[in-house]
Amino acid sequence: xxxxxxxxxxxxxxxxxxxxxxxKPWPILNPVLLSIVFLVLIIYxxxxxxxxxxxxxxxxxxxxxxxxxxxxxxxxxxxxxxxxKLNHILLACxxxxxxxxxxxxxxxxxxxxxxxxxxSFAPQSVTTPIAMEISKSLHGIVSLTAAxxxxxxxxxxxxxxxxxxxxxxxxxxxRGIAIGCASHALGTAKVLExxxxxxxxxSVALILCAILSALLMPLFYSILY
Numbered sequence: 001x002x003x004x005x006x007x008x009x010x011x012x013x014x015x016x017x018x019x020x021x022x023x024k025p026w027p028i029l030n031p032v033l034l035s036i037v038f039l040v041l042i043i044y045x046x047x048x049x050x051x052x053x054x055x056x057x058x059x060x061x062x063x064x065x066x067x068x069x070x071x072x073x074x075x076x077x078x079x080x081x082x083x084x085k086l087n088h089i090l091l092a093c094x095x096x097x098x099x100x101x102x103x104x105x106x107x108x109x110x111x112x113x114x115x116x117x118x119x120s121f122a123p124q125s126v127t128t129p130i131a132m133e134i135s136k137s138l139h140g141i142v143s144l145t146a147a148x149x150x151x152x153x154x155x156x157x158x159x160x161x162x163x164x165x166x167x168x169x170x171x172x173x174x175r176g177i178a179i180g181c182a183s184h185a186l187g188t189a190k191v192l193e194x195x196x197x198x199x200x201x202x203s204v205a206l207i208l209c210a211i212l213s214a215l216l217m218p219l220f221y222s223i224l225y
């Protein structure tokens with residue numbers, strides 16, 4: 001029975017949380033974060049079968065990859081600006097990927113992280129479907145990677161723009177690139193709500209970081225180990 005209820009239940013919970021966020025747009029009421037909390041409680045408190053839930057919500061999971069294609073629209077609208085800044089965007093994305101790799105495999109071990117944990121954290125700023133594949137290639141824990149990707153997205157969408165304002169980053173293009181590099185699709189979706197130009201740059205940064213991460217992280221890993 002739960003198998004057939006899991007999909008409508010997930011959609012209902014998300015839209016209820018989204019409605020609450022529209023009334024009170026506080027970072028702690030982020031609809032993705034609230035949805036996760038409520039669904040965890042709904043599944044685990046009565047000890048429902050997670051495998052049935054996972055199977056029932058497979059249509060939503062399957063839509064993750066094609067959903068990224070929607071980001072092509074703001075890219076197309078701001079194509080003339082993106083062409084002018086392409087070299088700068090590529091450099092920023094490359095530095096982002098290198099920073100993520102160095103942080104995971106050189107800094108985290110200083111705080112006691114083992115290789116498995118480092119491999120799971122490395123692709124956390126890349127959109128979920130690609131991050132999971134990168135985690136597999138690095139021999140990480142895919143479920144942990146997925147959780148950290150969602151966490152990074154929630155942080156970026158909740159406080160990313162406010163943080164950039166606080167530290168004095170006001171350039172719309174730079175703000176978009178920063179969010180796209182750090183908080184993938186969730187952060188980009190938030191940026192698109194408030195600034196179409198920043199959203200376009202965030203979209204292209206998201207895509208380039210995903211491509212560069214998929215190409216370079218396994219290469220770096222093979223050289224390192």
